[in-house]
Amino acid sequence: MALTPMMQQYFEIKEKYKDTILFYRLGDFYEMFFEDAELASKELELVLTGRDCGLEDRAPMCGIPYHSARNYIGRLVSKGYKVAICEQVEDPKLAKGIVRRDVIRVITPGTFLDETFVSEERNNYIMGVFKDGGNYGLSFCDISTGEFYASTVKAEAEMLDAEIGKFSPKEAVASSAELAEFIFSRYSLLTNARSISDESDLLLEGRFRSVSGGINSLVASSCSILLGYLEETQKTALTNLTHLEVYSSTDSMAMDPNTKRNLELTENIVDKGKRGSLLWVLDDTATAMGGRNLRRWVEQPLISRELIDRRLEAVEALYGSLDMLEDLREALKGVYDIERIVSKVALKSVNPKELLTLKNSLGRLPAVKDILKNLDYGELSRLNRKMDTLSDIWNLLDSSISEDAPMTSKDGGIIKNGYSKDVDELRDIRLNGKRWIAELEAKEREFTGIRSLKIGFNKVFGYYIEISRANFSSIPEGRYIRKQTLSNAERYITEELKVMEDKILGAEEKLSELEYGLFTDIRDRIEGEIERLKATSRCIADLDCYQCLAKVARDNGYVKPVFSIDGKMNIVEGRHPVVEKMMDKGAFVSNDLVMDSTLERFLIITGPNMSGKSTFMRQSALIVLMAQIGSFVPAKKASLSICDRIFTRIGASDDLAGGKSTFMVEMSEVSEILKNATSRSLIILDEVGRGTSTYDGLSIAWAVIEYILKHIKGSKSLFATHYHELVALEGELEGIRNYSVLVREVGTTIAFLRKIVPGGADESYGIEVAKLAGIPREILIRAKDILKDLEKKGKKPARAQKIKEDPLQIGFVDIGREALFERIKTLDVMSMTPMEAMNALYELNNDAKELN
Numbered sequence: 101m102a103l104t105p106m107m108q109q110y111f112e113i114k115e116k117y118k119d120t121i122l123f124y125r126l127g128d129f130y131e132m133f134f135e136d137a138e139l140a141s142k143e144l145e146l147v148l149t150g151r152d153c154g155l156e157d158r159a160p161m162c163g164i165p166y167h168s169a170r171n172y173i174g175r176l177v178s179k180g181y182k183v184a185i186c187e188q189v190e191d192p193k194l195a196k197g198i199v200r201r202d203v204i205r206v207i208t209p210g211t212f213l214d215e216t217f218v219s220e221e222r223n224n225y226i227m228g229v230f231k232d233g234g235n236y237g238l239s240f241c242d243i244s245t246g247e248f249y250a251s252t253v254k255a256e257a258e259m260l261d262a263e264i265g266k267f268s269p270k271e272a273v274a275s276s277a278e279l280a281e282f283i284f285s286r287y288s289l290l291t292n293a294r295s296i297s298d299e300s301d302l303l304l305e306g307r308f309r310s311v312s313g314g315i316n317s318l319v320a321s322s323c324s325i326l327l328g329y330l331e332e333t334q335k336t337a338l339t340n341l342t343h344l345e346v347y348s349s350t351d352s353m354a355m356d357p358n359t360k361r362n363l364e365l366t367e368n369i370v371d372k373g374k375r376g377s378l379l380w381v382l383d384d385t386a387t388a389m390g391g392r393n394l395r396r397w398v399e400q401p402l403i404s405r406e407l408i409d410r411r412l413e414a415v416e417a418l419y420g421s422l423d424m425l426e427d428l429r430e431a432l433k434g435v436y437d438i439e440r441i442v443s444k445v446a447l448k449s450v451n452p453k454e455l456l457t458l459k460n461s462l463g464r465l466p467a468v469k470d471i472l473k474n475l476d477y478g479e480l481s482r483l484n485r486k487m488d489t490l491s492d493i494w495n496l497l498d499s500s501i502s503e504d505a506p507m508t509s510k511d512g513g514i515i516k517n518g519y520s521k522d523v524d525e526l527r528d529i530r531l532n533g534k535r536w537i538a539e540l541e542a543k544e545r546e547f548t549g550i551r552s553l554k555i556g557f558n559k560v561f562g563y564y565i566e567i568s569r570a571n572f573s574s575i576p577e578g579r580y581i582r583k584q585t586l587s588n589a590e591r592y593i594t595e596e597l598k599v600m601e602d603k604i605l606g607a608e609e610k611l612s613e614l615e616y617g618l619f620t621d622i623r624d625r626i627e628g629e630i631e632r633l634k635a636t637s638r639c640i641a642d643l644d645c646y647q648c649l650a651k652v653a654r655d656n657g658y659v660k661p662v663f664s665i666d667g668k669m670n671i672v673e674g675r676h677p678v679v680e681k682m683m684d685k686g687a688f689v690s691n692d693l694v695m696d697s698t699l700e701r702f703l704i705i706t707g708p709n710m711s712g713k714s715t716f717m718r719q720s721a722l723i724v725l726m727a728q729i730g731s732f733v734p735a736k737k738a739s740l741s742i743c744d745r746i747f748t749r750i751g752a753s754d755d756l757a758g759g760k761s762t763f764m765v766e767m768s769e770v771s772e773i774l775k776n777a778t779s780r781s782l783i784i785l786d787e788v789g790r791g792t793s794t795y796d797g798l799s800i801a802w803a804v805i806e807y808i809l810k811h812i813k814g815s816k817s818l819f820a821t822h823y824h825e826l827v828a829l830e831g832e833l834e835g836i837r838n839y840s841v842l843v844r845e846v847g848t849t850i851a852f853l854r855k856i857v858p859g860g861a862d863e864s865y866g867i868e869v870a871k872l873a874g875i876p877r878e879i880l881i882r883a884k885d886i887l888k889d890l891e892k893k894g895k896k897p898a899r900a901q902k903i904k905e906d907p908l909q910i911g912f913v914d915i916g917r918e919a920l921f922e923r924i925k926t927l928d929v930m931s932m933t934p935m936e937a938m939n940a941l942y943e944l945n946n947d948a949k950e951l952n
């Protein structure tokens with residue numbers, strides 16, 4: 101037995117796309133066969149049928165309607181599969197034998213563009229990895245926005261983690277099978293292996309219209325692997341990839357995945373949603389482009405003082421002028437996702453309605469520029485200079501695209517009246533024809549006296565005159581030609597009706613063809629302007645981030661941080677940006693942080709469970725991070741020193757699947773920190789050592805502290821612990837300062853004051869906290885007995901110093917309305933700049949609101 105010709109064709113194509121699910125177009129369906137059908141029927145819950153294929157057994161088959169394919173493709177790609185779309189590529193009327201078919205695009209997780217599956221809030225990156233000896237070349241591309249980045253990093257797993265963490269790609273292409281295996285197993289990413297071709301340099305040459313940074317051979321190789329893969333799967337020229345940005349991995353803070361997760365930068369730990377993350381607090385952007393940009397800023401805090409200051413200045417300028425800030429927000433709200441629309445233009449998948457959206461978005465740019473003019477200094481004036489209002493493109497679109505342009509490009513209704521004489525003429529013919537038909541209907545009604553006579557249209561018979569059965573007797577003999585009999589009526593035509601029909605239908609067909617041609621022509625002209633459009637999108641994205649940070653700073657009472665050059669940090673009344681937001685206004689208790697890189701560089705923080713140690717440490721890290729993003733910070737005043745990295749070791753993140761126990765994970769994280777931290781790093785350690793027995797844990801914690809002080813000179817550490825023995829190190833080792841969180845004993849229970857004060861804590865209050873948590877009384881009583889017993893036998897180590905201060909006397913008293921007015925009186929407004937005065941009033945106003 102032999103395969104049918106169709107199946108033969110199927111196998112030839114499938115052979116070239118082995119690692120995909122092949123969607124083979126048959127009429128109005130995409131069909132899948134054999135293993136693809138079995139897999140897809142499972143994943144998509146489709147009925148598995150069969151089809152004769154020429155062999156003894158029928159081919160397993162399942163199919164989906166062409167019109168609802170998007171959703172099915174989306175589901176498969178979201179699960180990490182690749183889908184190859186195979187279409188007819190010749191006109192069936194012209195085909196000799198079986199119609200030629202071929203794959204027109206391979207849709208993969210990293211190249212997927214569908215809006216219903218790819219969020220506008222985040223980029224969808226695909227990564228190219230090349231390894232040569234001791235280094236990796238990395239490249240990252242988002243074809244939905246046209247961004248293309250590349251860099252080189254040392255071949256150390258942590259460096260790779262940090263770099264890949266900046267982009268969180270959805271798919272990877274690696275230069276060898278071995279490397280692909282490594283990437284797949286380390287990051288659970290769909291990874292394709294692709295050997296590098298000899299033409300790799302050629303491919304890169306002339307590909308980008310501009311490059312920033314220097315291309316070395318590692319960068320070139322990773323870019324060309326990625327480009328080769330993209331061209332092969334997308335099968336278009338990808339003209340939106342105009343710019344290659346080669347960056348240095350040391351331009352921004354390297355953050356290991358733990359730190360990103362622990363500090364909940366872009367998603368919360370509990371359900372991985374945005375709510376409760378730093379991004380959730382900071383993101384008040386008005387555009388999708390700004391939203392994605394802000395996410396990038398949060399994931400890649402800067403370390404160059406100059407660049408940070410540039411951002412802070414721009415935020416400050418907008419912060420200081422509420423009117424302009426609000427006008428700018430309004431203007432930006434009408435700017436849609438230019439970046440993604442433009443990429444669709446390049447991929448030739450844009451529809452007329454999207455071009456109209458592009459026009460309306462460009463229409464907002466003059467207003468945006470007008471506002472910028474008034475804020476003309478520093479970074480904002482640079483943006484103003486760089487931003488082009490693209491009025492030529494706006495004019496083109498305004499003159500050509502109809503105000504109610506459709507979502508499809510093949511059915512006409514796209515082009516505005518007055519843009520093309522030919523279109524106007526054809527529309528006249530069509531209109532006149534329709535008018536003529538309406539007149540004919542009236543004329544025939546009058547002539548026959550049949551009031552219900554009507555002229556209708558359908559795709560099979562074209563125009564017809566319809567007369568109901570009751571009126572048959574009134575039809576004049578020989579006037580009409582009978583065409584179709586219905587149960588209740590008869591349909592007729594006349595010669596002249598058919599002549600007019602040809603004219604109307606001819607015009608209709610010509611019109612949609614003509615309009616489609618004009619549409620693609622306009623699209624191609626816009627494609628030629630992609631670079632300018634993209635440059636302006638970048639400006640909008642930056643501007644949107646500035647206005648957003650200014651707005652958030654105003655809404656939440658943040659201040660502009662300053663940077664010290666002597667390594668000192670002094671945060672006055674710092675708050676946790678997220679915890680504060682989750683609480684009632686004013687309920688969060690602020691705390692100060694004083695550190696330097698010599699005598700006060702290691703803070704040991706003790707205090708009962710639940711008292712707020714972790715919150716304090718995280719808030720300190722977040723304040724440093726926010727400042728380096730270019731954001732104002734939740735504090736009354738903040739003088740910071742720039743950190744190159746923030747390390748965190750917080751909580752139990754078991755990696756049981758990876759075969760590591762809680763303690764093992766803890767120790768490997770600590771060991772990474774000790775290996776990688778530098779004199780400019782900030783290290784957050786929460787209860788190191790608690791994963792093992794008390795004395796082992798205590799000894800390890802102790803030794804870690806000594807090591808950091810001795811070997812990572814200059815670094816700053818916050819160390820929360822329940823080992824009260826460690827407070828004895830203050831005075832013994834240079835650099836240590838003890839702090840503790842105050843609680844107040846109220847009868848037999850405790851109240852949390854959340855205030856961090858100098859000195860070590862003397863009590864654990866573990867049993868009291870257990871009581872608050874609802875542990876049965878019997879256990880609490882027994883635990884107290886055991887504790888007493890241990891203390892008597894000297895098993896419990898000596899207690900730390902007792903706090904002398906009375907908690908109630910240490911700050912922490914509401915200032916009250918009267919006090920507030922006293923404070924307003926003390927403001928020396930005359931000696932302030934207008935901006936300072938406004939800030940001061942704004943702050944007092946905020947305080948007053950809290951008190952009300």
Ligand SMILES: Nc1ncnc2c1ncn2[C@@H]1O[C@H](COP(=O)(O)OP(=O)(O)OP(=O)(O)O)[C@@H](O)[C@H]1O
Pocket residue numbers: 679687688689690707708709710711712713714715716854
């Ligand atoms: N400064 C603060 N103001 C108001 N509430 C706070 C503050 N700090 C912490 N809290 C609240 O207390 C809760 C516990 O804080 P946190 O987890 O920081 O305690 P902890 O001392 O680290 O506890 P443990 O030792 O058990 O890990 C937080 O979830 C928060 O709701």
